[in-house]
Amino acid sequence: MQHPTTERLIDYIHAALAPQDDAAVHMHLDECSECRQEHAVQIRLSEMLRADAAAHERELPPMLKAQIWNAVRSLEPTAMDRVRAWLRPAYSVPVAAALIVAAFVAPGYLHHNASGAPSIDAAYYLQDHAAMNGATPFGDHSGSAAAQFEETSNVDQTVLHAVPVVGMARVSR
Known part of the structure; x- marks a missing residue:
């Protein structure tokens, strides 16, 4: 191998070489005493330059x-x-947190009817109640069948619309 140049030795000292080049210079320094001496001279020169720069540092x-x-x-x-x-x-x-809260809260306010009371689909709850009572054979209301409720469901709904629920102004469908 050729002897490394002074610039290459300086780059080796400052770890500025590629890994392959660094390994090649390291191997050469192990074998060549002349290059080891040049390497030592360059290290001393670098240390002298650092010491001089530190001594003459100005504010x-x-x-x-x-x-x-x-x-x-x-x-x-x-x-x-x-x-x-x-x-x-x-x-x-x-600001982002306030917008997220507004995005979740606003739909609840927008879907209320004009009177401000939420609308309830009462027929669904009544049919569900009748089905549950019909499915419980020994319950208190086991005699009422869901079919009997469906026959009178329209009449019951009109009665529900006419009777206000406690705490709400009006229940509408």
């Missing part, structure tokens, strides 16, 4: 920081920034 002057913060604070929010602010979860989640 921004305080006046420049103050000017930057003043410029940031003086900016007016754009229309898009205002829209983005409303789309934050602090606003959008409660």
Whole structure:
């Protein structure tokens, strides 16, 4: 294998090589003492550069920081920034929850009749009651058959419409 270039050794030191290239350079460094020396030189040079950069690190002057913060604070929010602010979860989640609750509650209010009382299909409940009584052979009302109820169901329904149920203004079908 050829000796790796200095750039390739630097990339190897900083783990910037592809896995195959990294393995090839590693194997070559195990076999070649000249490249190991070059590798050690590059490591020392990298450490010296880091130490020098850390020693000469400078902060921004305080006046420049103050000017930057003043410029940031003086900016007016754009229309898009205002829209983005409303789309934050602090606003959008409660609005979505209110819409979901309204979607479930509104149909109940929309299906009431004009008087405000809910409509009841009384014939269904009466037929069901008669069928249950007919199916219970030793019950209190076992003598009434469902067929007898069906014959008089129209008369019973008109009576139900004329008699108000307690707690409701009117029962209609």
